[in-house]
Amino acid sequence: MAAELKQNHVGRPQVNGDHSTSERIQIVDEEKKFTPDLTTQIEKWGLRDAGFSYDIVAVFGSQSTGKSTLLNRLFGTNFDVMDETKRQQTTKGIWMCRGKNMNVMVMDVEGTDGRERGEDQDFERKSALFSLASSEVLLINLWEHQVGLYQGANMGLLKTVLEVNLGLFGKKTQDGTSGRTLLLFVIRDHIGQTPLANLQNTLTVDIQRIWESLSKPKDLQDSRMADYFDLAFTALPHKILSADAFESEVKRLRNRFVDKQDPEYVFKPAYHKRIPADGVAFYMENIWEQVQSNKDLDLPTQQELLAQFRCDEISAVALAEFNEQAKSQKRPIEAGKVVDGVGEMMRSWRKMALERYDRDASRYHQGVYKRKRTDLLAAIDAILSPLFLGQLKNLHKLCLSTFKKDILDGLKGDDYDFAEVVGKARTKCEKRFTEGAKEAVVDPESTQWSWEDELELLKEEVKIVGDQCRKDETKKMVNTIERNFKKQISEPVEMALHKASPNMWDTILIAFKETLDKTESSYLSKARSFNCTEEENTLALATLRRRTWQALRSKIDEQTAEAVILGKLRGHFEERFRYDEQGVPRVWQPGDDIDGAFKKAKDDTLDLIPLYSKIKPVNLSVEYTLPDDAIAASADTSGSSEEYDFNASLTVLSETRTLDITNKFRKDADAYYVEAKRSTVSSIAH
Ligand code: GDP
Numbered sequence: 269m270a271a272e273l274k275q276n277h278v279g280r281p282q283v284n285g286d287h288s289t290s291e292r293i294q295i296v297d298e299e300k301k302f303t304p305d306l307t308t309q310i311e312k313w314g315l316r317d318a319g320f321s322y323d324i325v326a327v328f329g330s331q332s333t334g335k336s337t338l339l340n341r342l343f344g345t346n347f348d349v350m351d352e353t354k355r356q357q358t359t360k361g362i363w364m365c366r367g368k369n370m371n372v373m374v375m376d377v378e379g380t381d382g383r384e385r386g387e388d389q390d391f392e393r394k395s396a397l398f399s400l401a402s403s404e405v406l407l408i409n410l411w412e413h414q415v416g417l418y419q420g421a422n423m424g425l426l427k428t429v430l431e432v433n434l435g436l437f438g439k440k441t442q443d444g445t446s447g448r449t450l451l452l453f454v455i456r457d458h459i460g461q462t463p464l465a466n467l468q469n470t471l472t473v474d475i476q477r478i479w480e481s482l483s484k485p486k487d488l489q490d491s492r493m494a495d496y497f498d499l500a501f502t503a504l505p506h507k508i509l510s511a512d513a514f515e516s517e518v519k520r521l522r523n524r525f526v527d528k529q530d531p532e533y534v535f536k537p538a539y540h541k542r543i544p545a546d547g548v549a550f551y552m553e554n555i556w557e558q559v560q561s562n563k564d565l566d567l568p569t570q571q572e573l574l575a576q577f578r579c580d581e582i583s584a585v586a587l588a589e590f591n592e593q594a595k596s597q598k599r600p601i602e603a604g605k606v607v608d609g610v611g612e613m614m615r616s617w618r619k620m621a622l623e624r625y626d627r628d629a630s631r632y633h634q635g636v637y638k639r640k641r642t643d644l645l646a647a648i649d650a651i652l653s654p655l656f657l658g659q660l661k662n663l664h665k666l667c668l669s670t671f672k673k674d675i676l677d678g679l680k681g682d683d684y685d686f687a688e689v690v691g692k693a694r695t696k697c698e699k700r701f702t703e704g705a706k707e708a709v710v711d712p713e714s715t716q717w718s719w720e721d722e723l724e725l726l727k728e729e730v731k732i733v734g735d736q737c738r739k740d741e742t743k744k745m746v747n748t749i750e751r752n753f754k755k756q757i758s759e760p761v762e763m764a765l766h767k768a769s770p771n772m773w774d775t776i777l778i779a780f781k782e783t784l785d786k787t788e789s790s791y792l793s794k795a796r797s798f799n800c801t802e803e804e805n806t807l808a809l810a811t812l813r814r815r816t817w818q819a820l821r822s823k824i825d826e827q828t829a830e831a832v833i834l835g836k837l838r839g840h841f842e843e844r845f846r847y848d849e850q851g852v853p854r855v856w857q858p859g860d861d862i863d864g865a866f867k868k869a870k871d872d873t874l875d876l877i878p879l880y881s882k883i884k885p886v887n888l889s890v891e892y893t894l895p896d897d898a899i900a901a902s903a904d905t906s907g908s909s910e911e912y913d914f915n916a917s918l919t920v921l922s923e924t925r926t927l928d929i930t931n932k933f934r935k936d937a938d939a940y941y942v943e944a945k946r947s948t949v950s951s952i953a954h
């Protein structure tokens with residue numbers, strides 16, 4: 269047996285008579301190879317059929333802190349203890365013994381003193397991780413004076429081990445498939461001046477700090493130390509100076525491993541890995557393989573350590589200079605300024621920083637140099653990114669306000685094509701933004717630096733502004749068109765109403781329709797160049813129809829105002845009563861039929877009044893009605909829409925007004941009659 273041979277080679281005397289149960293086995297040798305003999309050894313120890321009734325304990329701590337001594341005392345094992353007088357060389361590796369009269373597998377790690385050699389550190393880390401991952405209780409052995417000393421207390425190693433342990437086995441533990449672990453701190457050579465409670469506090473704070481500083485896997489970011497580990501603390505007096513006290517304290521501590529009734533019994537079920545004893549060898553070998561193949565544990569060489577240190581320094585200098593440069597544009601951009609050529613500046617700062625770093629750092633270990641370069645680049649880009657985003661925002665604002673201004677300028681005067689003005693301004697705006705944004709992208713390869721979303725936003729705002737302008741323009745245009753309509757309709761209405769005739773409404777409505785047609789097509793041709801929507805056109809046309817009708821109606825009202833209409837009637841009457849058929853003024857002679865002529869002229873004129881009073885074409889085909897949407901349309905820009913009573917608008921003179929006008933006209937006519945009569949009387953008198 270290999271284990272047997274080694275044991276013989278080391279030449280330890282057998283501690284007790286039971287040969288097989290006190291046998292040691294080197295489970296991992298100097299070549300970091302796991303023994304194939306563990307299963308056999310477990311069988312020899314009589315533990316193969318123990319099921320879950322066994323425990324595993326291991327130890328962690330600096331060289332020559334009395335670890336092996338302690339284990340031997342606690343478990344009756346026979347690990348090698350360094351003999352001061354002989355400076356005897358012990359065999360490196362991980363050793364395992366069965367506790368005397370206990371179902372406990374005890375592991376001891378044997379290293380060498382040459383700690384600074386990378387080779388030894390590698391073994392130290394791996395064996396420590398293995399101990400932590402495979403045991404229920406890990407004794408963390410340290411001198412009292414090491415407490416609070418980060419290096420001395422092996423805390424650096426512990427940190428690495430906890431970190432890798434979390435990465436390798438953290439998930440499994442959380443699943444509940446394997447138990448928790450007890451970290452039992454054993455403070456050696458405790459003088460007693462500092463009470464255990466104080467030492468315990470220091471250690472708890474230290475290890476908690478270590479836990480927080482671990483780089484944890486993404487899904488275990490929030491994991492707490494307490495999710496995995498319990499902490500316990502004990503102290504032992506000086507083995508030589510207080511030999512008795514040491515012995516009794518060791519005894520007490522031993523009891524915690526042996527006596528299930530002890531309130532501080534350490535092997536709680538929660539710590540058990542739930543691996544049946546006959547599977548332990550396989551299980552442990554598995555853990556060792558994972559530990560062995562884990563790259564995180566590969567130790568940096570001296571070269572790498574140096575590179576890390578120097579590359580960090582060089583990177584810091586480069587970054588500091590870069591920062592100074594970046595600061596110069598931070599304020600203007602934050603103040604809303606569009607900094608011309610900011611992309612060029614950023615590129616040059618970045619390039620300079622990288623060149624500076626490359627010049628000094630590229631001589632060092634390539635892996636480290638490259639890794640740190642990536643870090644530096646990330647730090648640089650993190651500073652540049654807000655500048656880029658700020659520039660985009662400012663550019664956005666600037667382009668939008670320029671767009672508005674360009675439209676206002678373009679719409680000055682009368683001779684412009686609205687759609688062209690807006691189209692030009694929009695193209696200019698988007699071009700300016702795109703150029704500016706592209707310029708500001710430091711590294712087009714990097715996908716995070718995108719400006720397309722901002723452009724989309726700008727486009728939307730440009731559209732809103734453009735739409736608003738178009739609405740305003742459309743309103744303006746409708747107003748102009750309405751003014752033109754009024755001009756055009758004025759004369760035909762005046763002409764037709766001047767001389768009332770039965771078909772005067774036909775004339776007016778035909779003129780109205782013609783003018784309206786012209787008006788509508790004039791609107792449509794303009795609206796086309798505005799890119800108005802169908803909906804906008806429908807609305808504008810409805811408004812236009814209603815407003816032109818109203819314009820017609822007010823023109824009619826103007827022409828049928830009382831004074832105007834009485835004038836027309838008077839004129840009509842005079843023409844018939846004071847002039848003869850040839851248009852020669854009449855001189856009344858006695859005997860002339862004044863009464864007859866008066867009655868005829870008056871009746872003739874009175875017949876006109878009903879003609880004026882209602883818009884009523886003779887030919888029904890020219891009858892006009894206002895379309896429904898025009899009836900509902902709002903007549904003004906205020907948007908308040910009130911249904912228009914079109915039928916009511918056909919009545920020009922109400923009955924009362926008709927009566928009133930009739931009466932007034934009669935009086936006028938009577939005055940003419942009296943005047944005519946008088947003139948005959950005076951001619952007789954001559
Ligand atoms: P290990 O390398 O940590 O396993 O330490 P050892 O158990 O081999 O012991 C190293 C040396 O320290 C030996 O000479 C022991 O006699 C001595 N030693 C063991 N325990 C104690 C202790 O509690 N206090 C002191 N001062 N020395 C001890």
Ligand code: MG
Binds near residue numbers: 335336347350376378
């Ligand atoms: Mg030892």
